[in-house]
Amino acid sequence: MKRIVFLLIAGALALSSCKVQPVLNLSESSVEIAREGGSATVQISSNCAWTASCSDSNVQISPASGQGDGSISISVGANTISSEKNFTVSIKASNDAGVAMASIAVRQHAAAPHLSVVYPQDVEFDGYAKTITAELTSTGDWTSTASNGVKIEPASGSHGSYNITITIPENTTNAPISHKLEFSIQTDGGSLSKTYTLMQPVISTVTYGGVKYNVKWMADGKLWMVENLRYVPEGKAPSADPADNSGIWYPNLLSTEAKTAADSVAKYGLLYNFKAIWGIEPDTEANVKSVEGKQGICPEGWHVPTNAEADALIKAYWNEDHKGAYIPSLEEAGFNPVFGGFVQQNTSSAAGKYTSAMRGYALTSTFATYKVNDDNSISSMVKGMMITSTSKFNRISLANASNYGGASVRCVRD
Numbered sequence: 001m002k003r004i005v006f007l008l009i010a011g012a013l014a015l016s017s018c019k020v021q022p023v024l025n026l027s028e029s030s031v032e033i034a035r036e037g038g039s040a041t042v043q044i045s046s047n048c049a050w051t052a053s054c055s056d057s058n059v060q061i062s063p064a065s066g067q068g069d070g071s072i073s074i075s076v077g078a079n080t081i082s083s084e085k086n087f088t089v090s091i092k093a094s095n096d097a098g099v100a101m102a103s104i105a106v107r108q109h110a111a112a113p114h115l116s117v118v119y120p121q122d123v124e125f126d127g128y129a130k131t132i133t134a135e136l137t138s139t140g141d142w143t144s145t146a147s148n149g150v151k152i153e154p155a156s157g158s159h160g161s162y163n164i165t166i167t168i169p170e171n172t173t174n175a176p177i178s179h180k181l182e183f184s185i186q187t188d189g190g191s192l193s194k195t196y197t198l199m200q201p202v203i204s205t206v207t208y209g210g211v212k213y214n215v216k217w218m219a220d221g222k223l224w225m226v227e228n229l230r231y232v233p234e235g236k237a238p239s240a241d242p243a244d245n246s247g248i249w250y251p252n253l254l255s256t257e258a259k260t261a262a263d264s265v266a267k268y269g270l271l272y273n274f275k276a277i278w279g280i281e282p283d284t285e286a287n288v289k290s291v292e293g294k295q296g297i298c299p300e301g302w303h304v305p306t307n308a309e310a311d312a313l314i315k316a317y318w319n320e321d322h323k324g325a326y327i328p329s330l331e332e333a334g335f336n337p338v339f340g341g342f343v344q345q346n347t348s349s350a351a352g353k354y355t356s357a358m359r360g361y362a363l364t365s366t367f368a369t370y371k372v373n374d375d376n377s378i379s380s381m382v383k384g385m386m387i388t389s390t391s392k393f394n395r396i397s398l399a400n401a402s403n404y405g406g407a408s409v410r411c412v413r414d
Contacts, residue, residue, distance in 0.1 A: 023047040024093035024100035033108040037078040042104055043071050048095040059087050059106065074104065079111045081159040082140040082187035113192040114139045115185050117164070127171040127203030136162045140185035140192075147180045150198075168200060174217050174334075176201050208299040215413075216334045219316035222309060223413035226336045228269025228362070231297060238270050242343040242352040242406065247276035249406045251340030252354040259341075268340035271406030272297065274380070277304060277363070282380040282403035283348065285370040292365050298411035305412045307366035307383040307398065314385070314396060324388070324395030337396055339387055343406030349377035352405060359387040361399070361407040368400040380404065 027043035044050060044066065051065045052072050060075040072089075079085055087106040092099060118135045136142070136157075143156040144164075151167040171177050177200045184193040203223060205212045209231045216226045232238060232248060239246040240258035250258035251268035259268060274282040277296045282288050296304040305313075317333065319326035330337040339360030345352035361384035368381040384401035388394070401407050 019097040022100040030105040035109040039075040050093040129170040142185045220312040229409040230269045253341040274403035302411040304365040322395040324397035339408040345404040347377040361401040362410045
């Protein structure tokens with residue numbers, strides 16, 4: 001019995017020693033792929049089954065397995081970045097006697113450097129603040145810079161496509177602004193930069209009620225209408241009778257008659273009283289004080305100027321000899337210092353009338369005086385910019401204007 005067991009063990013050892021170890025030989029240990037993509041073939045010599053694999057999904061291997069001698073094709077898509085790519089293809093041959101391993105280093109050349117920014121085709125630049133979205137495409141890590149307060153978000157990134165947000169601040173000058181946006185990428189071969197120029201025009205008009213008003217940045221740093229308002233709210237109509245308390249009248253500059261022609265209205269604007277501007281009566285001091293700095297009859301984003309804003313404008317063009325803002329200086333700056341005349345009505349019970357003795361006011365939203373008179377009529381006033389043109393003075397200065405009369409309105413940007 002012992003002899004039989006010994007013979008069985010000896011036979012098993014003899015069979016084991018006859019198993020052939022796996023053999024695995026490759027024709028190439030490394031291959032190169034063009035930046036545009038492509039494939040490479042590697043011959044495999046083996047005495048058993050083998051498999052080929054790569055951990056990167058960009059690499060395709062065909063066939064992925066085989067038996068004995070054969071070949072594999074290694075395919076890689078186009079490289080979209082400006083850095084070379086490196087992959088490893090692993091080959092494994094195995095049988096009952098063991099495992100043999102080999103690898104192929106795959107090197108793909110870097111893509112040609114590329115950087116572009118595409119703006120929407122329908123974008124229109126104006127002087128107001130604007131945010132646009134552009135598409136940036138880059139083959140490398142990129143950064144950006146911009147001039148004149150323009151913001152780019154994100155300001156940097158890696159390769160690929162991005163939707164970038166470009167925020168352009170308001171043009172607060174009276175000249176077009178050239179904004180320069182520079183984008184740069186770093187590549188294996190150096191750097192690549194592209195500069196784009198966005199031209200931003202001046203803010204020259206604001207449209208309100210279907211009418212375009214000229215506007216201009218003045219030396220006080222504010223954006224002003226340089227025309228008198230001629231807006232007519234829905235359901236209202238301008239009147240040629242200053243005694244009718246309608247609240248909106250045709251201009252009358254230096255005349256006792258209304259100037260109703262369309263070209264006169266375009267030139268001089270309309271005249272408004274407190275109620276037409278604010279929608280409330282000026283019959284309490286609280287009402288008159290409540291409108292300081294508010295929009296009133298002006299467009300959205302604009303307001304009836306405060307006394308402080310009017311004073312700052314006057315001081316910006318001050319002439320000591322004339323004790324006010326010098327009219328020629330305002331004309332040169334483009335303010336168009338022409339008001340539309342004046343409807344005189346000093347109290348709530350007085351009859352309004354056109355006066356030819358005054359060139360007019362442009363009202364502010366700032367309280368001046370309030371009084372209940374002995375006859376229970378009300379005297380109510382705000383501050384206004386008044387034009388004086390005499391042999392001694394040629395100026396705009398500040399004065400009080402009745403809330404029951406009619407005067408011009410110039411709006412200022414918030």
